[in-house]
Amino acid sequence: MYQAPDSPLTDSIPHYRPSIGWKILFLVLAPLExxxxxxxxxxxxxxxxxxxxxxSLLVYFVFFVALFGLAFSKRIAFSxxxxxxxxxxxxxxxxxxxxxxxxxxxxxxxxxxxxxxWLSVIFFTWYVVYKYQxxxxxx
Numbered sequence: 001m002y003q004a005p006d007s008p009l010t011d012s013i014p015h016y017r018p019s020i021g022w023k024i025l026f027l028v029l030a031p032l033e034x035x036x037x038x039x040x041x042x043x044x045x046x047x048x049x050x051x052x053x054x055x056s057l058l059v060y061f062v063f064f065v066a067l068f069g070l071a072f073s074k075r076i077a078f079s080x081x082x083x084x085x086x087x088x089x090x091x092x093x094x095x096x097x098x099x100x101x102x103x104x105x106x107x108x109x110x111x112x113x114x115x116x117x118w119l120s121v122i123f124f125t126w127y128v129v130y131k132y133q134x135x136x137x138x139x
Contacts, residue, residue: 016138082133
């Protein structure tokens with residue numbers, strides 16, 4: 001005797017649900033970035049032109065928009081916008097990285113450890129933007 005197959009009538013499209021870790025990361029990093037940018041504009045130690053500091057502020061503001069969207073499942077802009085933004089973020093980070101390397105004495109172990117930690121954070125920010133543009137279609 002023939003029996004019809006059971007198939008539930010559900011939406012088979014996967015939905016992205018961010019973990020609590022992304023939310024915690026956003027809530028920790030956003031105030032740190034605000035404080036860092038405040039120090040960058042008020043401290044005279046960085047020796048960077050004001051136009052570069054404003055550009056960097058804009059680039060990292062857009063990064064935090066992506067992190068917010070990833071942490072709280074919000075579609076902001078469109079996927080191609082984040083594909084165009086990622087090379088800008090990478091270029092900015094590479095420029096700032098070489099600017100910092102020039103100021104450090106790399107024979108000191110403490111400076112080498114700081115650079116390795118900083119590189120880890122940079123690669124992670126690139127991953128955040130990459131992941132966000134990939135999971136946007138599941139919101």
